[in-house]
Amino acid sequence: MPAVLEIEGLRKTYKSRRRGTRNALDGFDMRVDAGQVHGFLGPNGSGKTTTLRTLLGLIRPDGGRMTLLGHEVPAALPTVAGQVGAIVESPQFFPHFSARDTLSLLAGAGEVPATRVDEVLELVGLRDRAGERVKTYSLGMKQRLAVASALLKNPKLLILDEPANGLDPGGIREMRTLMRTLAESGMTVVLSSHILGEIQLICDSVTIISLGRRVAFGPVDEVLAQHSSGAVRVRLEAVSDLPTATEALTRAGIRVTGHPDHLMLAGVDKPAMITRLLAEQNLYVSELAPIAVDLESVFLELTATAPVPGQHRQVDESTKVGGTGQPGATGGGWGA
Amino acid sequence: MSLYRTELRRLAKRRFTRYMSLLGLLVLAAVVIGVFFTNQKIGADQMAQAERQAEQSYQEQVRWSEQERAACEQAKTAGTATDGRYPDDCSVITPPPREQIQADWFLPSTFNFRETFDETLIPFAAILALVGFVVGASFVGAEWSTGGMMNLLLWRPKRLTVLLTKLAALLTGMLAVTLPAAVLWFAGFWAVASFRGSTEKMTAGAWQSSALTGLRGVVLVLVLTTIGFALASLGRHTAMALGGVVAVMVVGQFGLGILLSMASVRFTEAWLLPTYAAAWMQKKITLQDWNSCNANYYGECKPDTLDITWQQSSVLLSVGLVVILGAALWAIRRRDIS
Ligand SMILES: Nc1ncnc2c1ncn2[C@@H]1O[C@H](COP(=O)(O)OP(=O)(O)OP(=O)(O)O)[C@@H](O)[C@H]1O
Ligand SMILES: [Mg+2]
Numbered sequence: 001m002p003a004v005l006e007i008e009g010l011r012k013t014y015k016s017r018r019r020g021t022r023n024a025l026d027g028f029d030m031r032v033d034a035g036q037v038h039g040f041l042g043p044n045g046s047g048k049t050t051t052l053r054t055l056l057g058l059i060r061p062d063g064g065r066m067t068l069l070g071h072e073v074p075a076a077l078p079t080v081a082g083q084v085g086a087i088v089e090s091p092q093f094f095p096h097f098s099a100r101d102t103l104s105l106l107a108g109a110g111e112v113p114a115t116r117v118d119e120v121l122e123l124v125g126l127r128d129r130a131g132e133r134v135k136t137y138s139l140g141m142k143q144r145l146a147v148a149s150a151l152l153k154n155p156k157l158l159i160l161d162e163p164a165n166g167l168d169p170g171g172i173r174e175m176r177t178l179m180r181t182l183a184e185s186g187m188t189v190v191l192s193s194h195i196l197g198e199i200q201l202i203c204d205s206v207t208i209i210s211l212g213r214r215v216a217f218g219p220v221d222e223v224l225a226q227h228s229s230g231a232v233r234v235r236l237e238a239v240s241d242l243p244t245a246t247e248a249l250t251r252a253g254i255r256v257t258g259h260p261d262h263l264m265l266a267g268v269d270k271p272a273m274i275t276r277l278l279a280e281q282n283l284y285v286s287e288l289a290p291i292a293v294d295l296e297s298v299f300l301e302l303t304a305t306a307p308v309p310g311q312h313r314q315v316d317e318s319t320k321v322g323g324t325g326q327p328g329a330t331g332g333g334w335g336a
Numbered sequence: 337m338s339l340y341r342t343e344l345r346r347l348a349k350r351r352f353t354r355y356m357s358l359l360g361l362l363v364l365a366a367v368v369i370g371v372f373f374t375n376q377k378i379g380a381d382q383m384a385q386a387e388r389q390a391e392q393s394y395q396e397q398v399r400w401s402e403q404e405r406a407a408c409e410q411a412k413t414a415g416t417a418t419d420g421r422y423p424d425d426c427s428v429i430t431p432p433p434r435e436q437i438q439a440d441w442f443l444p445s446t447f448n449f450r451e452t453f454d455e456t457l458i459p460f461a462a463i464l465a466l467v468g469f470v471v472g473a474s475f476v477g478a479e480w481s482t483g484g485m486m487n488l489l490l491w492r493p494k495r496l497t498v499l500l501t502k503l504a505a506l507l508t509g510m511l512a513v514t515l516p517a518a519v520l521w522f523a524g525f526w527a528v529a530s531f532r533g534s535t536e537k538m539t540a541g542a543w544q545s546s547a548l549t550g551l552r553g554v555v556l557v558l559v560l561t562t563i564g565f566a567l568a569s570l571g572r573h574t575a576m577a578l579g580g581v582v583a584v585m586v587v588g589q590f591g592l593g594i595l596l597s598m599a600s601v602r603f604t605e606a607w608l609l610p611t612y613a614a615a616w617m618q619k620k621i622t623l624q625d626w627n628s629c630n631a632n633y634y635g636e637c638k639p640d641t642l643d644i645t646w647q648q649s650s651v652l653l654s655v656g657l658v659v660i661l662g663a664a665l666w667a668i669r670r671r672d673i674s
Pocket of ligand 1: 014015022023024042043044045046047048049050051089674
């Protein structure tokens, strides 16, 4: 599959005379294949918005290579801009224009047929309020307008920075279906969001960023599988058999934690092996359940941002790949 | 092209643009109406009236000087004329000669198109330049501060093109207001002159001079519009441009004026921007330094003068324009947009 978006070694340093320099992006890599819905995840301040802004030519990178739809950007931006729809972090609009005026002006600037305006307004559910001034809109309505503006071009690549921000549950679900429909129609969607349940539901693949570097990437199930601890819960017919089972399993090199009515096993590759081992001891399994990991716990583990009781994690305290002396270094004890 | 048309549409849709232009036009209309009502046509009636008033005034002078002379002589004979209130020779107290009191002085003010129309172009240009400045500043400043500019750049990544197209649309819009306004202004004062003055002696040369002054006025409007636009783009805020200019005018110009006059620098006005705007419109402004006195053959005191010509003003205007617009263009190319 061809890459629609490719980033290699992207670096962006913010310099401030008083506070020195901050490496917002520190050799960041990313790749999104065509036709995918790609989740772009990372803790606050990890560099998601910076990446997307850089990609769209709003800020100048300090190094690295980026391509969009096979064209080197920012050089080729004028060529590809018409095929890339984007919203960047709670976009603002001129408050005294109505939604329809706003979109119609964008359509005019981008040479999009004016009929498209009403189509997208319908699509995001603003049809009946489109004549009102943006100033009077609620947060979610502004967000819908932003999505509408990104869809206006009928883009090949849709980049959405926190599109669900402020949407109501119905809106989030609608957005989810919309993303899926768009992806099925061949559009590639890059989605940054903090609602990981959502991402897990919609996305084919993800990139996780922490402190300006990539900490994980790939298809969602692969990322989950790589970072699932291989935990399995085992129940036996008779609770009295648990000690025997523990002994047999430990001998086979499996880490076992005993509980009053079940055992938790860690580091299990093939659950079938458990049944065999126990059957050899004439122990019969009444339940064998691999514990599913969800994206949220993987994310917290990978970025080391899980809350710890009694501590207040500060922003920028997250996993630093390949760096030393950073707060919350890789694999730190803060995992889920 | 589509961007240009869109920007024109955006400009026209802005309520601020509409209200400011309307306000400017209303002020201009008020000026024309005011001039209309404060002027009168000079006919035989007015002439006769003025003659009567001149005669009356002469008679008053005669009466007054006679009274004074009588008082003087009385004081002489009483021997109290020592306080210097009266001259030694009472006969020098005479009324002014009759012909010195001119009937012209008593004529009501009248609008002579040839003499006055060019002057009226100064407030015309000033008012529209002000409108252009704030409209230009708000057009791009509000776009920056509300994030509209960022949205637009997602569609049109060529930043210089975007900014220059916006400017072109703005100038077109300003011209679309200024040119008809100029025609109306001309028509208005032609009417004022026809009904409340005279349109005589409008030779080809006079026409040409008026047309050129009008043209310079239009240029001034466009330059100030561009400067407002560029300043707001540079500061990414309407208020930045307006505040900047208020600061320059109030602190810079007033302060500078006071400082310079305290330091008794000659020709302080030569350091003030409005002088150059006026020189641009009037072709030449002559500043005088009353502290210097060059006695001429007749013993009269002639102050030193300094001419400021429209060419000098044009240099100043172009340099200012190039520097400020250049800075705005450079900034939009270089700076991150967030
Ligand atoms: N204009 C700026 N000047 C200086 N530092 C900046 C600027 N913009 C962003 N940063 C810094 O760059 C880092 C990355 O910011 P970015 O906005 O990309 O985070 P993010 O991943 O989008 O976070 P969030 O989830 O909160 O939206 C942060 O540390 C931020 O403080
Ligand atoms: Mg962000």
